[in-house]
Amino acid sequence: MSKELKRQEVQDHHAIIQAIKGIGAIEELVEFEAGHGYKYAVDLEVSIYGRNYGPGKKVGPYIRMFKYPPGAEVIREGDWDTNTFYIVVEGSAEIFVKAVKDGKEPVASVKHGNPFGEMAVLAGVQRAATIKAHHETGISVLEVQRPALRMLRKLKKFGAALDLTYRNNGRNSTLGILTIGEEAKKQLAQISEFRVLARGHVVCQEGRPIDRIIIVKDGWLKRTCEADKTGESADFIGAGYCIGLNALAERGAKWAYKSIVLSRTEVPI
Structure with a gap:
């Protein structure tokens, strides 16, 4: 039986709003200001109810709530679903990784208020683990689709937490x-x-002291240096390259070139 058949959608919009109120990172989405109404009224409508802009022009809803019975699979390791992530409302989720005991025993858990699956959406990568509803209690989650991410980033707590998660995961995957x-x-x-x-x-910057080691995880850098009076020489470095290592062997080493980002590039520094 597929995971879609196992889960049950919660259609009660009030229950969804109450669930959001109970999650510190996103509670601001349903913040109500006396005399003004909901602070993010339009975003809330689109996210929870969906909004009609004319015949056949409905957008949303982008946040839905589901209940998964004990042991039901929510996401699967290796899948390329980069459109949704989840936030735990009630119960907990268990994380399984194939590389650890063939994925037969949980290596960690996700508790109330915490997200999972967000790295696939943020970075466009495969699911790094299989996550299931707790084998005894099951789980209730908010399923958040990619378009809602832009809205949720406006929320101070969520935006900061998401940025920290992305940086930590990016750093750890590179070091790995x-x-x-x-x-x-x-x-x-x-x-x-x-x-x-x-x-x-x-x-x-060429000529300045080397004060860091840089590893290129993704993207490209252009390196230029004043080779002679005729102009600049240049080369390009991509994913997997590391610069600045010579500072480990040479005290007071300086950059021999200037490095400029050519396209969106991810680097641990």
Whole structure:
């Protein structure tokens, strides 16, 4: 039986609003101001009820609520569903990873108020784990579709939490592919920061002291240097490249080139 047949949708809009009120990260979405009404009235309408803009022009709803019975699968490891993520309303979810005991035992759990599956939506990557409703209690969740993400980012708590999650996951996934010891990875995790850089951002400047090591997770950098009086020489580096390592062996080392972001690039720094 498919996971769609196992779950039950909660159609009561009042219950959905109450669920949102009970989740600190998104409670601002249903904030009511005396004399003014809902602070995010239009976003709330589109997210929960859907909105009609004319015949055949309805948008939303983008936030729905579902109940999953004990052991029911919510998302599956390896799937390319990058359109939805979930927030736990009641009960808890269990996380299974194939690489750990063949995915037969949970490696962690997700409790009330916490999201899961958001990295697939944010980064457009495969699901990293299988997540099921708790084998005893089941789970109730808010299913959030991609279009609602723009609305939810307006909320201070949710926006900050989402940014932190994205940075932490991006950093950890990058460190995970490095061929270094676990202790070294832990040390790097403590001192590194994951960033998404826009086109044209200057990562390092020629002639300045090297004060960081940069690993390119995704995207491209253009390196230029004043090779001679005739102009600049240039090369390009992409995912997997690391710059700044020479500072580890040479005290006072300086950047020998200027690095500029060519397209949206993800880097732990």
